[in-house]
Amino acid sequence: MRNLLTFLVLFVTSLGFSQVQDPVKWKSSIEKISDTEYQIKLDAVIEEPWHMYSQFTPEGGPLPLDFIYNNAQGNYEPQGNANESEYTKKFNDIFEVDEYYFAKEAHFTHNIKITNPEVKNIQLELSYQACIDMCIQQNKFFVFDLATVTSKEVLNFEDLSTVTPTSNDTTKTKPLADNPATDKSExxxxxxxxxxxxxxxxxxxxxxxxxxxxxxxxxxxxxxxxxxxxxxxxxxxxxxxxxxxxxxxxxxxxxxxxxxxxxxxxxxxxxxxxxxxxxxxxxxxxxxxxxxxxxxxxxxxxxxxxxxxxxxxxxxxxxxxxxxxxxxxxxxxxxxxxxxxxxxxxxxxxxxxxxxxxxxxxxxxxxxxxxxxxxxxRSGGWMNTVKVSLGFLELAFAFKFLSNADLVLQKHWLEREVFLAIWIAIFAAWAIYLFGKIQLPHDSKVEKISVGRLFMALLVSTFTIYLIPGLWGAPLKLISGFPPPMTYSESPYGVGNSKGGVGSLNEIPDGAKEGPHGIVAFTDYDKGMAYAKEVNKPVLLDFTGHACVNCRKMEENVWSETNVLKILNDEVVLISLYVDEKKPLPEAEQYVSKTTGKKIKTIGNKWSDFQIEKYQANAQPYYIVLDNEGNSLNTPVGYTPEVTEYESWLQEGITNYSK
Incomplete structure (x- = not known):
């Protein structure tokens, strides 16, 4: 059943029948515990196959659920973090941390202590991320009336910013059931x-x-x-x-x-x-x-x-x-x-x-x-060779755990280049050992090596040589997930190695930055469109997010492929709009959304609202090929991990632009 739902979601997305997604429905209530204390209860029903991230998701991973009390100062004090129902944990090899998420449903309670007897209500904003093969950043608003001890969800609360429409859904939650996706991953x-x-x-x-x-x-x-x-x-x-x-x-x-x-x-x-x-x-x-x-x-x-x-x-x-x-x-x-x-x-x-x-x-x-x-x-010295070889492997794997600690602390002591240098040294030493050029304490004297040992030495040598280009930015997909990500390095994504794109490191146009794999990417729509018109190239509009897992997967596994990278460098102007960018807009540029009725306060709010209004979609990643007037040249697509499929889609848009 879940596979069928996933297929339908991807099928509709691929056909371009995009719509604003709202996969999480909420039911809220408030209970008076004493004269000065209340308990807020929130129940979420999550459409299959979507999942929503926990408020305890580790830093550096997907965006966690956030409880924001907008009128708390001087009126009341939330008591610690909200209690939540059991979540699923799964290691994310893109962000190198565990991701904590809910499937099907989630339940939360949060105790509030009143400090101002005159306060009339509690204003709660929920900010969270829901994902399948694409991600949606959502905000929901609730006002809990303390006089009547009832609650309602705000439909048009302009003093609070949001990027997605809200609903007045009060669907009853169902008993917690097994999640097929979780079962499958486990x-x-x-x-x-x-x-x-x-x-x-x-x-x-x-x-x-x-x-x-x-x-x-x-x-x-x-x-x-x-x-x-x-x-x-x-x-x-x-x-x-x-x-x-x-x-x-x-x-x-x-x-x-x-x-x-x-x-x-x-x-x-x-x-x-x-x-x-x-x-x-x-x-x-x-x-x-x-x-x-x-x-x-x-x-x-x-x-x-x-x-x-x-x-x-x-x-x-x-x-x-x-x-x-x-x-x-x-x-x-x-x-x-x-x-x-x-x-x-x-x-x-x-x-x-x-x-x-x-x-x-x-x-x-x-x-x-x-x-x-x-x-x-027969027993012999070869058995100690096996034992020593296992020692080299254990030593290499040890640095994965040290790397995890460094990534969590963000100390940058063991960046990607240093990690790879250590692995190259370990595997090179192992290869030299297998060739019989190094002897360790319990080894027998080696006069000649067996054919099997020679083949093993050649295999380890080949792997060592394979690692070396990683020092200069090669993706090393064979060991994906072991070294730190390419963004955690001395030169993230090979900055300065742009291959003939719209500019080089010394020629980045106004409003652009050096992006993945040295691609020049505009982060402002108007500036990117103006530049595309100037150089007479089509635009790849990329709705993305800093904490979007599948956006990173596309960048690391699809954009890195030679044919796709050449297109992104030479044949299109890339405009990447980050819908979770928290930098505030200048006050003069803040506005009330025509589609959601909410006040747009941040750059991320602006791009998300633009995506909703222009393309009736709010999931990331989301890609559109445009001409210089902003017209779509082919059907937009979302997460497309198949390299040939994505390349064909890009070529279709470029061909239509040429016509």
């Missing part, structure tokens, strides 16, 4: 955790602590059992015991910290720094600086229990494996738990299940097919 995230964890368990198999245990353990079960069937049964019990032990570990992590606390980790500065230090320690252990081991007494006690035989004895054998191999598996398990913890929920359980399944499968399969043991490679 399943996708858990599947990613499972796959990564399974690969981590598979890598752990080839470490010196685990690999030699496979033939020893399988031989023990086959020789000690009276029949082959009994040996297989014991091996299966052993494998399931391994899975049980690690899943219990994941359950303990989720239970001790709680789902909410784990979700907070990805945006917490202190936890990200702790994770960075933890992964550096794990990496140092894998590289041979020291070994992380559990107390020997634990292993001795477990070994004694394993001698009891039967199912209990087999279980303790599996526990002994977990303890003895901890110096190799511990850093991998720790890294996986860190990653799973940042996702929260049942992710630690899923992660440990994936890891333990990969670890247990060989023991069970070789017990069923003991002839396979003959095809296993």
């Amino acid at each position: 399943k996708k995230g858990l599947m990613t955790i499972f796959i990564l964890s399974f690969l981590g368990g598979f890598a752990a198999l080839f470490t010196p602590c685990v690999f030699p245990m496979i033939p020893m353990t399988v031989s023990f079960f086959t020789k000690q059992s009276k029949s082959r069937a009994k040996g297989i049964k014991n091996a299966l019990i052993y494998g399931f015991s391994i899975i049980f032990i690690y899943v219990v570990l994941g359950f303990a992590v989720a239970k001790i910290f709680g789902a909410d606390a784990l979700n907070e980790l990805s945006t917490s500065v202190s936890f990200n720094i702790i994770f960075f230090v933890l992964l550096v320690v794990f990496a140092a252990s894998f590289l041979g600086a020291f070994e992380i081991m559990l107390p020997n007494s634990w292993a001795n006690k477990v070994d004694r229990q394993a001698d009891r035989g039967g199912m209990i004895g087999i279980f303790f054998m599996a526990l002994a494996l977990a303890i003895v191999s901890f110096s190799c598996t511990g850093p991998i398990v720790g890294g996986l738990l860190v990653e799973a913890a940042s996702m929260g929920g049942i992710a630690p359980l899923v992660g440990m299940f994936g890891f333990s399944l990969a670890l247990a499968l060989p023991f069970m399969l070789f017990a069923m097919f003991p002839g396979w043991l003959n095809s296993m490679p």
